[in-house]
Amino acid sequence: MKRIFLYQLVAFCFLILAGCSRSGDVTKEQAQKIGISWKLITNFIEPAHSFDAKFTLRNGSDFTLDGTNWALFFNMSPRPIQRNKTPQPAIIEHLNGDWYKMVPGKDFKLAPGDSIIVNYTGTEGVIKETDAPMGLYFVFYDKEGKEKEIVQVADFKVEPFVAKEQILRGKDDLVPLPTAEQRYKDNLKFSKLGAEQLLKIIPSPVKMSAGTETFTLDSKANVFYQKGLEKEAKYLIEKLKTVTGTDFPIREGLPTTTTAEAPSIVLNTGTVSVNGIAKEAYKLGVNASGVNITGSDAAGVFYGIQSLLQLVPTESYQKPAPSILLGHIQVEDAPRFHFRSMHLDVGRNFQTKESIKRVLDLLASYKVNHFLFYTTEDEGWRVEIDGLPELTEVGAHRAHMSGIGAPALHPSYGSGPVANDEGKYGSGYYTRADFIEILKYANDRHIKVIPEVNFPGHALAAIKSMEARYERLMKEGKEKEANEYRLIDPEDKSVYLSAQAYKNNTVSVARESTYHFFEKVVDEFAKMYKEAGLTMDTFHTGGDEVAEGAWTKSPMAIKLKAENPEIKEFRDLQTYFFRKLLPRLEKRNLKVHGWEEVALTKTNAGIYNANPEFVGHPVVPYVWNNVYDVDLGNRLANAGYQVVLCNVTNFYFDMSYNNDPREPGLYWGGFVDTRDNWAFAPFNMFRTTEQTALGKPMKEEFVGKQQLKPEARKNIIGIEAQLWCETVKGRDMMEYSILPKLMGFAESAWAAERKWENVADDAARKKMIDEGWNVFANSIAQRHMPRMSFVNGGYNYRLPMPGAVVEGGMLKANVELPGLAIRYTTDGSEPTAKSPVYEAPVKASGTIKLKSFDMAGRASRTSVVAAQ
Helix, strand or coil, rough: CCCCHHHHCCCCEEEEEEHHHCCCEEEEECCCCCEEEEEEEECCCCCCCEEEEEEEEECCCCCCCCCCCCEEEECCCCECCCCCCCCCCCEEEEECEEEEEEEECCCCCCCCCEEEEEEEEECCCCCCHHHEEEEEEEEEEECCCCCCEEECCCCCECCCCCHHHHCCCCCCCCCCCCCHHHHHHHHCCCCCCHHHHCCCCCCCCCEEEEEEEEEECCCCEEEEEEECHHHHHHHHHHHHHHHCCCCCCCCCCCCCCCCCCCCEEEEEEEEEEEEECCCCCCCEEEEECCEEEEEEHHHHHHHHHHHHHHHCCHHHHHHHCCEEEEEEEEEEEECCCCCEEEECCCCCCCHHHHHHHHHHHHHCCCCCCCCEEEEECCEEEEEECCCCHHHCCCCCCCCCCCCCCCEEECCCCCCCCCCCCCCCCCCEEEEEHHHHHHHHHHHHHHCEEEEECCCCCCCCHHHHHHHHHHHHHHCCCHHHHHHHCCCCCCCCCCCCCCCCCCCCCCCCCCCHHHHHHHHHHHHHHHHHHHHCCCCCCCCECCCCCCCCCCCCCCCCHHHHHHCCCCCCHHHHHHHHHHHHHHHHHHHHCCCCCCCCCHHHECCCCCEEEEHHHCCCCCEEEEEEECCCCCCCCHHHHHCCEEEEEHHHHEEECCCCCCCCCCCCCEEECCCCCCHHHHCCCEEEEEEEECCCCCEEHHHHHCCCCCCCHHHHHHHHHEEEEECCCCCCHHHHHHHHHHHCHHHHHHHHHHHHCHHHHHHHHHHHHHHHHHHHHHHHHHHHHHHHHHHHHHHHCCCCCCCCEEEEEEEECCCEEEEECEEEEEEEEEECCCCCCCCECCCCEECCCCEEEEEEEEECCEEEEEEEECCC
């Protein structure tokens, strides 16, 4: 029998209410006839960086909405709401995070058949369909004001963003409008290359020489492996079976004169050093005798296998055949950085265990060896913890709450009023067995999983879960046990708003129980690693974005501050928290990773400075901020910290590819495409940070800022890509956000330093970057992305829309990833795989539609250009 989840008990029985057939004069069926549309009117209003929007409600029911019997709840990309300048029939209230509420005025009336408009304004421009309200639902009330019916809105429409003032964030937004003509202009510097010019392997090996002869690989070839490489050998034959349909014989030991008569694949370890790097290095050779992979260690062998699999023709993935034709080749390779990582947030929107495994396979394919698993957030706690069942009973589920004080989680990111609603991604968690399985799966692919518990901010799911635990145990008369893991000062009246607009997401740093909770969770994670046959040696403590104003009206914090004169300001309590937590983690032999704030102090003027206190400890800050504090990564490395660079302008996969309203994603840090991931100079970051989020050149921002000192280069231990998932719903959206950006990131993480990274002259460097990018773009378009259409049943990668102009009655078209086929129509229909292929300027008239296609038959969204 399944347990009754605690969150259901504290949610005021909304599930029962939602199932009721009638409440007063309204039925669920009638309520679903109330249609709603939302329109962004403009971002070009005063004060600057504000938006004007409107809801239109159409009452198709036979029930009259008045000023007391309803409210409309929804989620929207969080933005402060401004006071209405003119009276409106209803007002929009911010509740918490991205949760909002429309409240009718006392004289509100919407009779059957009527419609009404509600205008409102807010701060920060809105330019994406993924910014719009989502997860709308009505709550209907009885005459006493009690909730009686919860009904999800069935008829909701977001009106398209088409005008300049809807697509740009304000008058100072310098990013060009996303038109077919602009895309064509941007793509003019790139051209299609021949197959012989393409990169055979991504990320690019240090050394590679190809011969003219070929070797036919089939199941007659034995796979020999040195003792200790059985996992790698089994991985290889499993992958070869997917492209040949046959099993390759496998043998422990190296070939002898007796066994070496037939062609073979040999996996072994030995002394390998490339570019002065031995760890994870490998040599790969293909000749008439077969394939030989020698790694400096098992990981090196594994990466040699990944390179071999990329040498397999795409046609073999598309149509498996018993034999594979491989060109003769010699490869010597080793990674630039040992720490190559991707972060994935499953707190905002949940991803299944199976989807996580697909991501791990992707990371392995491109030689990424760390995975920062962001399993806790304000909006969700995603891993089962022994002894603290509320963390997943409460913290892994979102549903309607009657107020933000309830010990449960409210809807976020369109998850709606009902927990576990199919297709909403708000609820879910990994059991201990799931997490252990993920650990093993990653380890088999030479990927280290780093778990993260983000404290002291970003902690609402943990707070709510432990409050539910507290209430349960207090009812049982167990006061001491109830307080054991409590995370808040119940008398805290502090007023603050976090970066994601939360009012109550910061734990009390004055409670010993807060640290006890963190230790308990860390120990339970360590047990799961042990059960997986691993040792957890690294833990990420988060530590970012604690809101100004936190703790200022907490009696416990005030007392703590008074007892510790070295705590000058309340914001210093964040450093106090880390100072107190760090030795507890060091005692557990853990490397302590965290976001940049763990190594910073903040002045009253809001300036961040490197904090020397933790230099020499196993503390590794991850630096994302290179737009508001452009030299922060350099300053921390110069101060002696080992640093992981996570630059938002280059490595945030959740940043939208461009400013097309239909292109999903965020953009507070600018727009980030595959080229940005590829074009990164870790030791000369200023040279690859070109624009602010609003498109303003950043060169002036670097004047007087710290360059990375030569002796501090060793402190840049690696780079990481981030996928925060506010706008990511489900596997397809996740993979769309990752691919092909991951390919560009892998090149920056693994490949040897590119020559252009050290070229100071802007014009010369940009020319070299453009030439290098043209090769890389052609390679992913013609060779590497199509393969992803067949691996693991196919990944949902993104293809760019074509650019196009009509000049003198002639259609001209191009695409940012040359080598993709462009197909077009002139009759208003959608291009298909049977539509004409654009190869050269062609006479055209009317409305022309174009799509890009790859060799796997995948297509982009439609680009439209009108002939004059």
